[in-house]
Amino acid sequence: MSVVVHAPNPLPDGGATPSLPVANQPSDIVAIATSTDPWNPAVRVAARLAARWQSLLTGCFVDESLRLLRGPESEPSVLGLLLDTPVQDFEEGQDFRAFARSMGVPHASWVVAHTGLARVLRELGAWHSLAVLERDVVDGESLAELLGEVLLACRLPSLILPPGWNHDTPFQRVLVAWDGSTEATRAIHAALPFLQGARRVVLLDGGRPHSPEGECYLPHFEPFVYMARHGIEADPMCVGIPARTAGAALLKKADQVGADLIVMGAFAHGRLHEQAIGSATRYVLGHARVPVFLQH
Template sequence: MRDVLVYSESYKAWSPGVEYAARLATAFDAHLTGIWICPSPSAAIPAFEAPDLLALLFETTRQLEDEAFAAGPSFVDCVHKLGVHKASWQVAEGYVPDTLALASRYHDLLVIDRSNETAWGSLSAVGNIVMGSGMPCLIVPPGQLNLPALDTVAIAWNGSAEALHAVHAALPLLARALRVVILHGEQQQPMSMLSWRPPFDLASYLLRHGIASESKRLNEGNEDIGAALLTAAGRAGATLLVMGAYGHTRFSEWVLGGATRSVLEQATIPVLMLH
């Protein structure tokens, strides 16, 4: 994990997500790139002709982007004070989820704040980023949080491909954790060829990577699986939850609920997600 990208919603003040990303980059001696994205003025162009309004929109956009570019030294200075030795600053223009999904592919990890204050920061938009990037996304909850000491990392495990992808992406973090707890949920079974499925034991896999772990059975009952995951992670004292995203279709996850949505709504600790 040598190249971390963090999205900053503001170029005038740095969010908890920026601090979290800086501490994480320091721990891995990684390069940290900060990015601010200006909404494209073309998205606000009215259907009727309004040349004066259009000119104003483009002029406002240019001013914002000039201010954002000028904030680069402030970002670099901020993260340097937090221990980051290699940092850079980028400014882009476009729809935030789409632009972040693209930019994240050029890095090892994307760190974003979960924000309820902007339209793009809605849960569906965060979901678009996780789905669209195909890269590990570390989502930092609002408010106060534990910085990445990685004392205890919990893994949401149901045997799915999404969960295994998330574990692969989290290996550098798991290797640094003092304690790893596997939260076992209901194992997903493929629709066909059940007898031909090769066996897999996550604890043994982690041990081959030098990572000792312990397992706890998730008592789901009739409780929402996402809430059950967060309760179990809290009881384990986890400071980070690793999980796959969208075990079902994306449509059913957002319309009907699902663990992904519940965790994004309720998590008070950072969550590393990967689809």
């Protein structure tokens, strides 16, 4: 990949209540930049989050003509090399760092990559803890395939913004989709900084899948207990949703509770090369009117 880097409560025994554990806030956030004047929503949202959590911020630009390159095609191409304009890259890097400073970000860096977006995010995922990008960074179904490749390859938590997202307020009403899967558990764990900062968290409990024989002896994750231990009081909402309509039902519940963020696991189905993420995830990605936090 070719880049240019420019007052405690007393306990019954008289002891003090132990302080709640602090969630691991993302130390490094990467935002996919698609425009610089003005900066696109992914950059603005990522900068606000980095300022709130005092995280390091990376702005990454991939030219639109290169974003869908995958596999052998993702090697730096002649077109990519022709797009290499060091002077412009340097100027944009300077502008990005100045913008990040104005937002209160402690440190920012700028990367211009001359290869496909999937490969770029896989690489950046090795040392970043959150990616922020917009749903229309690539066309149509290509986003689901791209994210599937990235999420399955490096498990990089991703915040996906709907087109034209322009809300500046922090995420205050969060809907968490839970079905007992490992993916949903990872999503809750990774989203703790968002959940701890929200005014209301609703746990949409779709029921647990039947455990195979022998798994009853494994430890079970209890989402309400886990979140309570992190100071999060979630409102329960139990539903029975057929798999074929899960995506639409989830978005309907998000509208009902006024959620401005959806947290869910990116569920894998079938063979990796046939379908990287499941139909519910695809539906939510394609139709959500609020940001979606995904974790595989």
